[in-house]
Amino acid sequence: MENKNSQKEGEEILDSLAEEITNLTDEDISKLYKEANLNSDEGVANIRTTALATINSLRRKELQEARRAYERTAQVKQKSKGDRIPENPGAQRKLLESLWNNPLIPQALTMSFRDRKDLSDSDVTSILEDLEELGFLEES
């Protein structure tokens, strides 16, 4: 019990001292260090260096995390590219047919390919790749 009381008392005294220090003005602090004849410049420089080094290291960590997140997203995008286009030429044509009447697809893109029968397999693949890049395959 006595030990518990001393612990509590110790905590209260330290907190109260800290409160007094918190309330010191800049002038009080300057005076105090001058009176104590403390060469505190070294201590101040040490703490400042530590603080700024910590801040810089946290900034670097944040940048690295952002870069990693970007790379992960880029990898996902790279991986998904072409995933929505079937490999079979017949299936590709069917997919293109299904998209042809989508009014949102820019006319300029489809104009030169209106007569679908003239399209080669590689033309079909190429149009589908363009459409995929523009995001028209995502909802299909």
Place this chain on the structure above:
Amino acid sequence: MKSNLKPDQHARDQEDKYLSPREVAETLEEFFKSDNAIRKLELLIKTYVIKPSGISLLELERDIVSEAITKIWEGKRRWPRGINAATMIKQTARSIISGMRAERNADALAIGRRTECPDPSSNSDEWLDSVSVKETINNHHQIANYEDALEAIKNLFSDDPVAYDVLYAVHGMKLKPAEVQTMLSLTATEYETKRRKILRRLADLR
């Protein structure tokens, strides 16, 4: 009571309530530009720690400052708007030091339990375990518990018991300056001299 706020509204309210990561970064950088702000922080840490063992006070101060910044930066301690940098860092440092004290007390209890039970002459590995626990703790920051910290403060003024009496009357008994002066038969000047001496001794801790 369940909040009627939509999740995005709630998130916006939280953003308004706390500093953004960018504001935190800028405010911390600004704080550490001021020599007196650093001196005050140093004095506060010294006062909370008083007397570490197994590590220099400066090294411990640096560890605490670094950990406080990291906790604030990473949002483990969120920074409410309206709270200034000195208060925010002070509270965070205090919480870190309290955590160290609690850890040390728990470790000390663990050592007490471990060293009482195992028999070194037995073939059990338990004894070895208890030795390795001790060795690990010797490498930890040794922060005195509050009772020992109080004792360390008393020792700090062993050459001037009146200064300790002033400290105890003000901070332990919560007496007002006039009451302290009457109780200890001090003039206002003598009281003020002792009060400044207390702060100087704390600032001079290393």
